[in-house]
Amino acid sequence: xxxxxxxxxxxxxxxxxxxxxxxxxxxxxxxxxxxxxxxxxxxxxxxxxxxxxxxxxxxxxxxxxxxxxxxxxxxxxxxxxxxxxxxxxxxxxxxxxxxxxxxxxxxxxxxxxxxxxxxxxxxxxxxxxxxxxxxxxxxxxxxxxxxxxxxxxxxxxxxxxxxxxxxxxxxxxxxxxxxxxxxxxxxxxxxxxxxxxxxxxxxxxxxxxxxxxxxxxxxxxxxxxxxxxxxxxxxxxxxxxxxxxxxxxxxxxxxxxxxxxxxxxxxxxxxxxxxxxxxxxxxxxxxxxxxxxxxxxxxxxxxxxxx
Numbered sequence: 311x312x313x314x315x316x317x318x319x320x321x322x323x324x325x326x327x328x329x330x331x332x333x334x335x336x337x338x339x340x341x342x343x344x345x346x347x348x349x350x351x352x353x354x355x356x357x358x359x360x361x362x363x364x365x366x367x368x369x370x371x372x373x374x375x376x377x378x379x380x381x382x383x384x385x386x387x388x389x390x391x392x393x394x395x396x397x398x399x400x401x402x403x404x405x406x407x408x409x410x411x412x413x414x415x416x417x418x419x420x421x422x423x424x425x426x427x428x429x430x431x432x433x434x435x436x437x438x439x440x441x442x443x444x445x446x447x448x449x450x451x452x453x454x455x456x457x458x459x460x461x462x463x464x465x466x467x468x469x470x471x472x473x474x475x476x477x478x479x480x481x482x483x484x485x486x487x488x489x490x491x492x493x494x495x496x497x498x499x500x501x502x503x504x505x506x507x508x509x510x511x512x513x514x515x516x517x518x519x520x521x522x523x524x525x526x527x528x529x530x531x532x533x534x535x536x537x538x539x540x541x542x543x544x545x546x547x548x549x550x551x552x553x554x555x556x557x558x559x560x561x562x563x564x565x566x567x568x569x570x571x572x573x574x575x576x577x578x579x580x581x582x583x584x585x586x587x588x589x590x591x592x593x594x595x596x597x598x599x600x601x602x603x604x605x606x607x608x609x610x611x612x613x614x615x616x617x
Contacts, residue, residue, distance in 0.1 A: 319478035322407045322494075324390070324400045325485055338395040344593055345388045351596035352377040354610065362609040368446040369435065370606075372428045373599055375455055379421045380592035386413045387488035387588055394487070404478075407489040412470040414488065418564060418587065419516070420462025425557050426520040427454045429527035432553070436531045465516060472505040473498075486581060488588075491568060493580075513568045521561050528554050556591060556598050563587040 359365045359374040387410070394400045402410065435442050469491060479499035486493045491509065495502055563586040 318480070319404060319482045319497075321401050321403050322482045322484050322489065322497075324394060324402055324487055324489070325483050334395050334398075338392060341388060341395070341589070342392055344589060345384055345392070348384055348589075348593045349381060352380045352592065354613075355596045355606070356381070358606065358609045358613050362612060364605060365609050368431055368442075368451045369428075371451050372424065372431055372455065375424055375458070376421070376428070376595060376599065379417055379424065380595050383414070383417045383421070383592050384589055386410060386417065391487045402489065407484075407494065408470065408474050411473070411489040411491065411494060412466050414490065414588075415469050416462050416466035418462075419465040420458050422517060422520045422561070422564060423458040423461050424455075425560065426523040426527075427458055429524040429557070433527035433530050437534045461516075465512065468512060469509055472508060476500040476502065476505070486584065488584075490580075490584065510569060517561070517565055517569060521565070524557055524561070528557075553599060556594055560587050560591050563591075 356374055356377040359370045359377070390402065390410070431446060434445050438445065473491060473495055476495075476498040477500045478497055481497050484490075484493045484497065495506065495509075563583050566583055567580060567587075
């Protein structure tokens with residue numbers, strides 16, 4: 311990224327939470343508690359899926375990938391935010407900002423694609439149960455997982471290179487608690503319209519395609535569930551409804567953040583929206599996707615009994 315060296319800005323200041331100094335300690339305790347709970351839930355889930363042979367199936371393989379992403383996503387942003395709240399150290403280097411933005415977009419993009427893959431997996435399980443293990447073979451699962459991580463990496467590399475080859479001349483105050491595309495893009499002293507257009511097109515096409523695949527899979531699941539008997543229908547609707555709620559929350563928040571011009575950026579609103587997919591969703595995923603599952607509960611009880 312040769313042009314980045316031409317920028318006069320060598321560091322950025324994250325001011326996302328500096329406008330609430332009177333509640334710094336309260337916010338620190340709140341976000342630390344959420345972060346530790348998120349780590350505990352997802353690490354426990356990852357260990358259970360990895361070590362318990364009863365969970366060595368396609369669904370839990372993808373859940374393990376989701377847990378890993380939900381560990382990485384808040385870890386990229388929350389520790390820096392906690393440091394800013396406790397130590398009032400809101401400065402991040404140019405390189406640090408670049409790496410944080412790249413890592414976050416990588417993880418968020420990968421999770422968008424993974425949720426689509428998980429929805430397809432559930433579609434096959436519900437609508438084609440007799441062919442499930444044949445269709446969702448070990449090879450296909452490995453390819454799908456690899457594809458989601460690779461797609462997330464390439465998507466992030468494109469967005470990061472588009473942003474950090476711009477010039478940053480004077481303003482370095484990022485109105486967010488981490489480096490993200492809209493607030494960083496708004497600080498550039500170079501024309502940004504062409505890059506914004508590419509970002510909108512890529513994010514719109516990839517995000518919409520993943521969302522349509524996810525929603526289509528759940529619609530087919532819903533139609534199949536309606537044909538079941540009342541007991542099975544209630545159980546399936548309860549599980550799929552919870553899954554779909556989290557999926558819509560995640561997709562809605564990310565689409566609102568990235569699929570729009572930077573001129574519409576609103577620090578207050580975007581700060582709340584980013585917390586939905588960056589902090590709240592990783593906390594809820596192990597509960598909604600896994601901890602309500604009897605097989606997972608049994609696996610966790612076996613894991614605890616061996617500790």
